[in-house]
Amino acid sequence: MYFDKDATSQHIDGETVAVIGYGIQGKAFAANLRDSGVSVIIGNRTDEYRDAAVADGFDTRPIAEAVDGASIVLLLIPDEAHPEVFNAHIAPHLHDGDLFVLAHGFSVRYDRIMVPAGVDVALLAPKMFGKPIRQRYLNGSGVLAFLDVIRDTTGRALRRTLGIAAAVGFTRYGVMPVSHQTETELDLFQEQFLTPLLLDVFRTAFEVLVEAGYDPLPSLLDMHASGEMAEMMVEAASTGLYEVVEQQGSPTCRFGVQRYLGQLLGGEVKARGREILDDIRSGGFVEALSKEAEAGYPSLDEYRSAYLANPMTTAHDRLRAALGAQA
Ligand code: NDP
The missing domain is CATH 3.40.50.720 (NAD(P)-binding Rossmann-like Domain)
Structure with missing residues (x-):
């Protein structure tokens, strides 16, 4: 360093x-x-x-x-x-x-x-x-x-x-x-594996709650929109991902976390991570990106209509309206 x-x-x-x-x-x-x-x-x-x-x-x-x-x-x-x-x-x-x-x-x-x-x-x-x-x-x-x-x-x-x-x-x-190779590959992996995984984790949690009859607004607030989870990640940057739970969580919270930790994501997800990394390293991703750019980014339009109008986004819009400047 x-x-x-x-x-x-x-x-x-x-x-x-x-x-x-x-x-x-x-x-x-x-x-x-x-x-x-x-x-x-x-x-x-x-x-x-x-x-x-x-x-x-x-x-x-x-x-x-x-x-x-x-x-x-x-x-x-x-x-x-x-x-x-x-x-x-x-x-x-x-x-x-x-x-x-x-x-x-x-x-x-x-x-x-x-x-x-x-x-x-x-x-x-x-x-x-x-x-x-x-x-x-x-x-x-x-x-x-x-x-x-x-x-x-x-x-x-x-x-x-x-x-x-x-x-x-x-x-x-x-x-x-x-090395610039590593910097590039880590950055692309974060974008292509971690970010979609996190978004899907939040969407899945939201769907479980709403389908069980919970109001979407408090569900969204409790999941991430209060900012508590974001503060936890900021804290984790200095203390560590496991340590932040240890330091900030009550015994009830820590008991709940340890009860399911390591059981919710199967080996299948890790295998997908390896495939994505291989695609980045072999140049497959860049080839697909070039084709997408030449065609005027049609997949991004599909992404917008599929995800940006989904129930989690519309609930967030309602939440923003309810909270005004706080949201
Ligand atoms: P921005 O989108 O903020 O860049 C905007 C600037 O680029 C403007 O000056 C814009 O001027 C100019 N620009 C955009 N398109 C063109 C073009 N076709 N021809 C000429 N100028 C153009 O980029 P970032 O600051 O986000 O990223 C810059 C670099 O930093 C990238 O390599 C990125 O990967 C890297 N980086 C970015 C990070 C981030 O947090 N954003 C983090 C780490 C690295 P104009 O008015 O002409 O459009």
Whole structure:
């Protein structure tokens, strides 16, 4: 792990950083870099994100010009837009000795972009969305990030990437060396196994309760909408998943938990997890994603109509109306 003792923004003294994209990550990275004394240029198309960067006082330029004016380039636009934007506006403007940094390994892991030889390449992947990256920086703390030096032509790639990590505040919490392949695969596995599993667990619990005659609104509140479960997960991030139950649960709660723990998910679910991981690692998922994107994401439309209008969602809408601003 790397901490503040291992890195300083002085590692990138005299360099200018182009932040490409001013969205969830770009806005937070740019503000923290600037407050750490780093020279920053924003690269963005002409639209409302560009206007926001200008309003926040940044030197804002078309993407190609921003890359031309910098020696370090952070690509912070959605991964699906990387190949087109990279090939047209970034690659032709990178120079030997520049450092090119991604916040997610996807585009490099699956060869969707080819960074010119002579350019350093690194991954600096925050394990958090943008707002906490900014808020914690302002509070004097930071968030965790994964780091991988993918190509080192200058002999300074690690030092420079740690310079960025220190300036954004990641080394205040900790920066863990993790290969870009692993970072990408873990992220996709979380999205494709854990997230659907959790959503299905909540839906199943909701259906059991409502079919047994319970009112959907208190059922939803008790399941997750009160925020208690979310607080428990926040607590678990520091104390551990089992320990949080041990520390926060009454004997009645703990007795109930231990009575069924380990019995509700069969080996079949674990086997499905392995299949999903194999599909991610073999490139099957990326192939399916490319076909889906070419066809205009038809499955996402089906997902919206199948799930976003289901009884749990409509109950949540009623709950929001009942609770007003609290929900
Ligand atoms: P956002 O969706 O917030 O990015 C929005 C920005 O990208 C805007 O500046 C937008 O400008 C620009 N953009 C979008 N589409 C295009 C396009 N086709 N051409 C040019 N610019 C475009 O992205 P995130 O901040 O969520 O993600 C950025 C990177 O960070 C990704 O690699 C992601 O995987 C990674 N990441 C994200 C995390 C998160 O919590 N969101 C966590 C960790 C990593 P415009 O006005 O031109 O649309």
